[in-house]
Amino acid sequence: MxxxxxxxxxxxxxxxxxxxxxxxxxxxxxxxxxxxxxxxxxxxxxxxxxxxxxxxxxxxxxxxxxxxxxxxxxxxxxxxxxxxxxxxxxxxxxxxxxxxxxxxxxxxxxxxxxxxxxxxxxxxxxxxxxxxxxxxxxxxxxxxxxxxxxxxxxxxxxxxxxxxxxxxxxxxxxxxxxxxxxxxxxxxxxxxxxxxxxxxxxxxxxxxxxxxxxxxxxxxxxxxxxxxxxxxGFIGEANRWKGRIERIEGDAVQLRTDTGLAMRATGAGLSEGSAAEIFVRPEAIRLAGSAEALSGFDNSLEGTVTSILFNGAASRVLVQDGVGETLEVTLPQSGEFASLKRGDTVHVGWGAGQATCFGAA
Structure with missing residues (x-):
């Protein structure tokens, strides 16, 4: 045609x-x-x-x-x-x-x-x-x-x-x-x-x-x-971390962030030791009250809620981890975390398949 x-x-x-x-x-x-x-x-x-x-x-x-x-x-x-x-x-x-x-x-x-x-x-x-x-x-x-x-x-x-x-x-x-x-x-x-x-x-x-x-x-x-x-970074919202590739296993990579966190993601065309960047959508991140609840996830962090931004059907929750990084999580208005408030300690997790890794310039 x-x-x-x-x-x-x-x-x-x-x-x-x-x-x-x-x-x-x-x-x-x-x-x-x-x-x-x-x-x-x-x-x-x-x-x-x-x-x-x-x-x-x-x-x-x-x-x-x-x-x-x-x-x-x-x-x-x-x-x-x-x-x-x-x-x-x-x-x-x-x-x-x-x-x-x-x-x-x-x-x-x-x-x-x-x-x-x-x-x-x-x-x-x-x-x-x-x-x-x-x-x-x-x-x-x-x-x-x-x-x-x-x-x-x-x-x-x-x-x-x-x-x-x-x-x-x-x-x-x-x-x-x-x-x-x-x-x-x-x-x-x-x-x-x-x-x-x-x-x-x-x-x-x-x-x-x-x-x-x-x-x-x-x-x-x-x-x-x-x-x-x-x-x-341009389409939608995304959490992003910069670091270096520590290990590659097929399409799975492990990156050590500049702040010392180990994260697993998917990526192609990367090499060990190279600079890279990970992107994770806020809605791909699971919020939990304990680390045990996230035991099946490739990546998990403990953090403190610093802000809750109301946005109609869902809220945006900003969580600061132990090394000072802030990430955004999409949270429905109903459910077990409906009463979440600033200062609460939470655990967040996501799978390697929900994180995309690119080589950094």
Whole structure:
């Protein structure tokens, strides 16, 4: 199957600075693909090259199998939703949605039909006569997408479109965007620095750092099977310890942390005596009242509760061990530790299979 979008060895330099460094990826038809990374990593530069606003220094961009490097932005089969939406406040909703169709010279009756159809698909029928400032933030978001989708692009580019919304509306729009993508059955390419947006909506996520893709995969792949220390630290929360590898037995390694603790984990491509780093998710750590209760775990520590952070269905418990290291444990609100308080002595444990070890730079 020919991808809707394919970038091949894409490079973009600004003088001596390489903003995008040999990036390749493909996006299957009808999928939701996100590029996730911190500010300044190069994700917006990739999107601007796909849209045609920037020319790559080298590499190729293909849509439906054909290169678009020589195609100007207004002729490319893509459209773009910006963070600030760029709706025209002096126009009605119908005129906003039909703007691109009028520019193409489409007949008025056909424009009206397509606009009405788009309003139905975004769940806002009958509001074509209203003005932009009469809409809520979420409604404006849907109108901005409808304005793009009536042009029937092969690929819709979304440049952090939820960034200007308040937290509650942003949470709601994550679900809305995924539903809209499925309703229009169009390929979405979404850039964001917010991991929760990418994890909720995406079929595939590319984690980007310093101009390169660190890993491309599903949200589950990135969360449970990170391939680099950056991905392990950037996706979700993680406890981490640095140290040196003492022993290797197949995929199992034993690391001695810089503070003297012995820990077992899984890792590949490591060597004895080398510097390494271990990552453990807070929800993978078991809390117990005694060391005996954790006898079946590869790793266990005794510590003191220093803080309990309420977070709805679960709390985050911060535990300081005997050498001054603090780790985070996810704790459900109900159960034997519901009355846990600051200063309590607890025992924590986790298996080697729940700890991932990478070589340290």
């Amino acid at each position: 020919t991808p809707d979008l394919e970038c091949v060895d894409l490079v973009k330099r600004f003088g001596e600075t390489t903003a995008v460094d040999t990036v390749s990826f493909s996006v299957p038809p009808g999928s939701f693909f996100s590029i996730l990374g911190p500010s300044g990593c190069g994700k917006t530069t990739i999107m601007r090259m796909i849209a045609g606003f920037l020319n790559p220094s080298s590499g190729d961009i293909r849509i439906k199998g054909g290169s678009v490097l020589d195609t100007p932005p207004n002729k490319r089969p893509v459209n773009m939703v910006f963070q600030h939406l760029a709706l025209f406040p002096m126009m009605s909703i119908a005129d906003n949605i039909g703007y691109g169709l009028r520019r193409r010279g489409m007949a008025k009756a056909e424009i009206a039909r397509k606009v009405d159809e788009a309003l139905e698909r975004i769940g806002l029928p009958g509001i074509g006569g209203r003005k932009v400032d009469e809409l809520s933030g979420g409604q404006k978001q849907r109108v901005a997408i409808a304005r793009c989708m009536v042009l029937e692009p092969d690929v819709l580019l979304l440049d952090e479109p939820l960034g200007a919304l308040d937290l509650k509306l942003r949470e709601h729009m994550k679900v809305e965007l995924k539903a809209l993508q499925a309703a229009f059955d169009t390929t979405f390419v979404y850039i964001t620095h917010d991991q929760s947006e990418a994890l909720v909506m995406s079929d595939q996520i590319a984690v980007m750092n310093a101009g390169r893709f660190e890993q491309v995969g599903t949200g589950q792949d990135l969360y449970y099977r990170p391939e680099t220390p950056f991905v392990a």
